[in-house]
Amino acid sequence: MKIIVIGATGTIGKEIVRNMEERHAVIKVGNKQGDFQVDIKSSQSIAKLFDTVGKVDAIISVCGNLHFGPLHEMTADDFNIGLQDKLLGQVNLALVGQHYLNNGGSITLSSGIVSTQPIVGGANATCVNAAIEGFVLGASIELKNNQRINAVCPSVVTESLSTYGPFFPGYESVSVTRVAKAYQRSIEGPLNGEIFKVW
Numbered sequence: 001m002k003i004i005v006i007g008a009t010g011t012i013g014k015e016i017v018r019n020m021e022e023r024h025a026v027i028k029v030g031n032k033q034g035d036f037q038v039d040i041k042s043s044q045s046i047a048k049l050f051d052t053v054g055k056v057d058a059i060i061s062v063c064g065n066l067h068f069g070p071l072h073e074m075t076a077d078d079f080n081i082g083l084q085d086k087l088l089g090q091v092n093l094a095l096v097g098q099h100y101l102n103n104g105g106s107i108t109l110s111s112g113i114v115s116t117q118p119i120v121g122g123a124n125a126t127c128v129n130a131a132i133e134g135f136v137l138g139a140s141i142e143l144k145n146n147q148r149i150n151a152v153c154p155s156v157v158t159e160s161l162s163t164y165g166p167f168f169p170g171y172e173s174v175s176v177t178r179v180a181k182a183y184q185r186s187i188e189g190p191l192n193g194e195i196f197k198v199w
């Protein structure tokens with residue numbers, strides 16, 4: 001398969017690439033690094049990316065920024081960070097990407113455990129991750145040509161604990177290897193409209 005990974009240079013993305021490259025041709029996309037660059041906040045940038053790489057068999061989105069901070073200080077502008085970046089950015093990758101997906105191809109987006117298990121300072125993250133899962137459910141019944149769409153919903157990743165650990169007291173972290181296998185299941189397996197929880 002020809003697989004495009006957006007967020008390929010990140011903590012989870014690098015392991016997805018390592019796993020997928022054993023069996024598939026992988027196009028690695030980052031914001032500043034990678035074979036190609038994209039800004040998922042820009043429709044123009046996404047369209048240019050797909051025009052450049054052409055048709056693919058799988059699209060993996062493993063990127064997206066959020067706002068973390070106390071609710072009593074949060075503004076609409078703060079909240080909009082996650083809406084424009086992780087939510088609309090990933091949704092737009094799917095909206096544009098469906099037209100560049102071969103028959104039987106798949107789209108895999110990324111949510112996260114806070115979609116259903118909130119953390120302090122994470123109202124934006126909970127909303128955005130839940131919305132991604134909602135989009136996957138809704139889109140899964142409408143894709144054409146046997147295309148599929150799923151999301152991977154990881155707990156905090158062990159390799160990211162130095163950054164995110166304090167936000168997740170008492171949460172079991174998961175290895176990046178386990179998380180990457182959920183993306184593999186989404187791409188190489190048959191499921192559609194599935195939220196692969198890894199925790």
Ligand SMILES: NC(=O)c1ccc[n+]([C@@H]2O[C@H](COP(=O)([O-])OP(=O)(O)OC[C@H]3O[C@@H](n4cnc5c(N)ncnc54)[C@H](OP(=O)(O)O)[C@@H]3O)[C@@H](O)[C@H]2O)c1
Binds near residue numbers: 013041
């Ligand atoms: N790490 C965790 O513990 C964890 C847990 C649950 C869910 N998640 C979710 O999993 C996804 C990946 O997390 P991660 O920790 O692997 O991220 P990460 O290490 O911060 O890597 C982010 C990746 O996204 C790319 N990127 C950044 N801004 C972008 C933009 N505007 N447009 C396109 N690409 C952009 C980066 O490219 P450059 O390297 O070129 O800048 C990099 O490849 C995120 O959606 C995150 O919310 C992570």
